[in-house]
Amino acid sequence: MAQLDVRQKLEILADAAKYDASCASSGTAKRNSSDGKGLGSTEGMGICHAYAPDGRCISLLKILLTNSCIFDCHYCINRKSSNVRRARFTAKEVVDLTISFYKRNYIEGLFLSSGIIRSSDYTMEQMVEVARSLREDHDFRGYIHLKTIPDADPALIEAAGRHADRISINVELPTASGLKRLAPEKSEARIEGAMTGIKGAILDGKDAARRYKSAPRFAPAGQSTQMIVGADAATDGDIIHRASGLYDRFTLRRVYYSAFSPIPDASAVLPLKRPPLMREHRLYQSDWLMRFYDYRADEVAAAADDTGMLPLDIDPKLAWALKHRDRFPVDVNRAPREALLRVPGLGVRAVNNILVSRKWRRLRLDDLKRLTVSLSKIRPFIVAEDWRPLLLSDRAELKPLVAPVAKPDQMELFAA
Numbered sequence: 001m002a003q004l005d006v007r008q009k010l011e012i013l014a015d016a017a018k019y020d021a022s023c024a025s026s027g028t029a030k031r032n033s034s035d036g037k038g039l040g041s042t043e044g045m046g047i048c049h050a051y052a053p054d055g056r057c058i059s060l061l062k063i064l065l066t067n068s069c070i071f072d073c074h075y076c077i078n079r080k081s082s083n084v085r086r087a088r089f090t091a092k093e094v095v096d097l098t099i100s101f102y103k104r105n106y107i108e109g110l111f112l113s114s115g116i117i118r119s120s121d122y123t124m125e126q127m128v129e130v131a132r133s134l135r136e137d138h139d140f141r142g143y144i145h146l147k148t149i150p151d152a153d154p155a156l157i158e159a160a161g162r163h164a165d166r167i168s169i170n171v172e173l174p175t176a177s178g179l180k181r182l183a184p185e186k187s188e189a190r191i192e193g194a195m196t197g198i199k200g201a202i203l204d205g206k207d208a209a210r211r212y213k214s215a216p217r218f219a220p221a222g223q224s225t226q227m228i229v230g231a232d233a234a235t236d237g238d239i240i241h242r243a244s245g246l247y248d249r250f251t252l253r254r255v256y257y258s259a260f261s262p263i264p265d266a267s268a269v270l271p272l273k274r275p276p277l278m279r280e281h282r283l284y285q286s287d288w289l290m291r292f293y294d295y296r297a298d299e300v301a302a303a304a305d306d307t308g309m310l311p312l313d314i315d316p317k318l319a320w321a322l323k324h325r326d327r328f329p330v331d332v333n334r335a336p337r338e339a340l341l342r343v344p345g346l347g348v349r350a351v352n353n354i355l356v357s358r359k360w361r362r363l364r365l366d367d368l369k370r371l372t373v374s375l376s377k378i379r380p381f382i383v384a385e386d387w388r389p390l391l392l393s394d395r396a397e398l399k400p401l402v403a404p405v406a407k408p409d410q411m412e413l414f415a416a
């Protein structure tokens with residue numbers, strides 16, 4: 001590997017990390033250094049936004065420890081057979097960068113992932129050393145997200161969870177057959193085994209924290225995972241069911257969806273074109289419906305067309321409503337919360353506002369105008385004191401009336 005200075009390494013390893021979508025700092029324990037002790041905070045506001053070159057997660061320093069890897073996953077730019085420029089940080093270099101960027105208010109935390117060097121255990125040891133040194137040598141109290149390696153010794157994953165706020169393992173592809181074809185050195189059984197171990201450690205940590213104030217914490221922001229969308233033949237329906245299963249079995253905080261990007265010198269088994277970015281967006285919306293709107297996976301998947309794909313021109317909630325017209329209109333003065341949450345255009349906050357307001361008066365369109373974001377979007381789907389729409393089943397032309405006007409495609413700044 002060529003001798004590079006830290007700035008050159010940073011250029012390579014921050015760029016290489018942009019393919020990883022899984023880095024949100026929500027949900028961790030509150031911790032700060034406002035008492036003059038230690039350094040950093042997980043609750044900072046106004047902390048500046050700086051690093052990742054693709055515009056995502058820019059308040060975390062998001063880097064790889066190295067982009068060298070002994071594995072050869074077809075979809076990955078860092079795979080063994082890839083022709084990219086390689087670089088590798090030492091653990092100390094990552095620690096020093098994090099501290100210096102934090103002190104300059106460039107970042108509020110660290111997201112660290114890595115290719116696999118020498119062995120899974122060796123790589124994991126290096127990553128744990130970064131987190132250990134930040135916490136123990138520098139008393140760093142900012143956010144740390146470590147991407148862990150499923151094959152690593154469970155004791156190392158346990159050490160990672162003691163220092164990090166969030167840990168994650170990528171399931172990589174929505175189906176076992178896709179994983180076998182595109183990442184032959186990885187195994188669904190090993191990935192899920194490691195996720196089971198992390199789930200157990202998180203639950204044990206929470207249980208211990210309830211009983212002993214001084215109990216060590218384990219990944220208080222939980223575990224997350226990521227799936228690549230569009231590199232294999234999995235449909236949106238497959239992805240929705242897989243995500244739902246992962247939430248149920250591993251108590252995940254988040255599943256992230258990352259639209260596959262064609263990479264330089266791509267393997268011949270990969271598609272030549274990336275899927276539309278809107279597909280990734282629709283999957284995030286369907287994920288939202290399952291987590292906050294009480295939709296079951298089979299209900300969200302029912303919004304898909306005959307090929308199992310969600311429509312790109314309308315959101316999955318509207319698509320579901322148009323396929324289930326018999327469930328509408330919903331009376332905003334009488335319907336239960338679950339039915340209100342199904343109304344396209346009504347968010348959780350608006351539903352909560354409606355439930356509170358209707359205790360005192362029967363709601364009219366004017367009231368709903370104040371309580372919701374878009375009256376025109378919800379009107380065809382609701383009944384109010386002074387409003388009743390035509391029956392939806394009578395309106396064959398409803399979709400053009402409620403679908404948003406298509407916007408021209410945004411060119412991508414960082415297209416590969």
Ligand code: SF4
Nearest residue numbers: 069071073076079115
């Ligand atoms: S193990 Fe990770 S870094 Fe290595 S080739 Fe596979 S996806 Fe890329």
